[in-house]
Amino acid sequence: MKWLSLFILGLVMALLIYAETDLPDRGDPEAPANQHVSPLYLERTVEDTHTPNAVTSVLADYRGYDTLGETVVIFTAGIACVLILMRRRSDDNQIRKPNS
Amino acid sequence: MTYLPILIPVPLLLFAFIGTLAGLWRRSLAYGAALLGTAISLGVATAGLVVVLSEGNLHHFLGGWDPPWGIEYVLDPLSAFMAMLVTFIGLVVLIYSRQSLLHELPERVVPLYVLKLLLLAGLTGIAVTGDLFNLYVFLEIASLAAYALMAVGGRQSAMAAFRYVVLGTIGGTFYLLGVGFIYFSTGTLNMADAAQRLPALYESRAIMAAVAFIVLGLGLKMALFPLHVWLPDAYTYAPSAVAGLIAPIMTKVFAYALVRMFLTVFQPDYFRVTLPVTDIIGWLSAAGIVIASILAIAQRDLRRMLAYSSVAQVAYIGLGIGLANPLGMIGALLHILNHAFMKACLFLIAGGIRFRTGLVDIPLFAGFGRLMPWTMAAFTMAALSMVGIPPACGFFSKWYLVLAGLDAGNWVFVAVILISSLLNAVYFFRVLEQVYIRPLREGVAEEQVREPPAEMLAPILVLAAGIIILGIINVVIVTQVLYPVTEPLR
């Protein structure tokens, strides 16, 4: 088991280092991530939403549905905690007498 | 008309919140909210499938922003098909779960129903989304709901759920990492846009790593063979109404997400020729089918046997994806549908038996066939379908997989499917023998062994009837829905 997890760790590390040597340079303004979608957010955020903070406007407007999902994730976690920690009358795994 | 895609997950979400508020006031209202939300969603999904088949794909731009900048929802035949499957199974299991939960966990019904709605919302969201990151968000909603739902069956189930949390988080985070590689290489998160920009970057090592991480992450979530370690314990100890909901659809939706990556985001040839992804998935699945089937034979606990059988059946889907030809993909997608019906039916029957008698071990089921005729008839139907006897639907997906294996000239896979049918026959006929031939065990009170109440029996019978109906109309499904989906593979 110990060797298996070490093997997995080595594999993931090798894969990551192998991949990261081929990513665009750090902070390169010509990189696709900085060229394709995001410039428009910065250019138009004030004009479209009156919001100088581009993160807020992207968060709540351009990609607002992700944020709805994120709020739902928090909500799910809350309900999950209520469900898991609710005290039960019959303790543990005992199946109660079948109702008849 | 373009409203249809968004109206599939949103009723589920809204009724989850309304159900919470109503449930705080009066406990029984949560069930009504769950039922109503799922029914609306099923109606919209059905309408969506009809519209999509006649008028072509529907696109909904959330927030009114055009795709690469905003999030896009796409309803095409495949996603409408998945959404309809998820909501249908969800509705049937919800009807079943009222009695079952009142019996097993009467104090916790409100959060259980709310989490079931959120689980369904997450899964339908995965089905209809057209955005890589949005898929991650909904994947996490579905996963969190599933962790919690699986944890309430007692102390073993809590431990099983914790292991699922650890492995599931690794899976989800690997997927996020893969999306990160794609984003930093292409600059976009929209699936259609990424599909356009990716072919120029196929030589890039970052994209290869992205593929590896996405396949690993989704593989962990869908319990593809060597990554299935969380599944048997989790399904065994979960409450029966939850196992009946999660086992049929959860892993299948992640399989669908993998298919979507394979067909929509990347070109199939990238997975088939440039990288040996489909070969690896195929061979691992072939090993998984045989090993998991043998492990299923060794189990005494019916739920554990079904869990191992689930691993084997997910591996069938993996085998179809691994064959990577049109027939294989049709077989895999048809198996998603068929297996959802069969496994839901089987888990609900296991829950029904446990509801009446409290028994889970197969040898103790001796002689039940006489006392629970309808339930056991449904069990026989599902078992025959799992083995692959012609009128039932399980035969047809295996048939397409065998054809695909012959088409690809891969005799090993064909042999694996045939052998596994024999193994399936072994472990299901073992149960059938106990049920129909052996006399009732000493110590099992005869008056307890009765049909479950009508509210639980009806969903079982609906699913059993569905197995036959799907078998009969499978030609329609294949030609209308699944055949156009495999267009990129041709």
Next chain:
Amino acid sequence: MITRYESPIVEVVCRVIVPFVQVFALYVITHGHYGPGGGFQGGVILAASFLLLRLCLGGELAHQKLPPRLAIALGAFGVLLYGLTGLVPMMAGGQYLDYGHLPIPGVSGAELRYVGILIVEIGIAFGVLGIMVGIFDNLVERQS
């Protein structure tokens, strides 16, 4: 059940600090348009103020300020507010979450989107506040 921490200093400092923390949280929520901050951060800070009350004053007193059931209800209400803000523009002919079609008289165009973002941030803040306090209550209270 957490018990009250028997120290006048802790109690006084807690009672003095909490209103300022809450005011700062409101500032963070509403100032999200112009600087760092927004619904999440503000909601978390609000939740932190209630957690501080629960830790310092003990369960009984702090539950009067925000009962556990109300916390969960507040969480559900916040998320529902977000969901409905998405649904209302659809009735007015827009897309889901299209704030440009919110039926608010007197504002239009970019201003309307500004208002929409503000409503959504408030919903997020309520949701995060309620759920964080709810998680804490469940982690602490349900232990036998």
Next chain:
Amino acid sequence: MILEAFTDRYVYFMTVALLIIGLYGMLGKRNLLKKLIGMIVFQTAVFLFFIEGATKFFIENGTKLRGSVPVIDPQLGTDPALYVNPLPHVLILTAIVVSVATTGVALALLLTIHRGYQSLDEKVILERMRQ
């Protein structure tokens, strides 16, 4: 020159190191709370990877400057080259919340497990589970 290449890439390698440490904590540690801590470290490393990818440099008067905070400053104007990329920040905001939610659920599970088995050691729990 080597220094240049190092300053360009070293953050990625440090991120990989953090990620591996977290993964090791999740897979190699027996204590369940340690697994949870490993999970948090692992997820945070991925966040760091995204935020790292969002930085942007621009050249002004021959010196390399880091892009500014993505809040539009009327004096700087709306030239996107001057600000860092806001999109990964938004994604990571979402992911941080997901991570906290997962932590909350995992902690609830831990409390239930401890109530049932009186232990946090995976080996002990699995032994007691098989009985």
Next chain:
Amino acid sequence: MIWQIDFYLLVILIITAVVALEIRDLLASVALLTGYSFFMALLFAQMGSVDVAFTEAALGAGVTGVFLVCALFFLERRSAD
């Protein structure tokens, strides 16, 4: 540009992560984890993402720490490895 700040913060991060995982006392481990989150928030702020830094400081270093410590109150403090 001052790349040294990033570098030192990253080294601190790696050290805190390793020690948090290796130390036997779980309370110390949790405390180090909140420290880890705080340094991560500093690093985010240094990289120009103030919103994420704010969230990480409030959620990662604040609320998660409270949850972990409160949960630890009901659990055992020693760890075998």
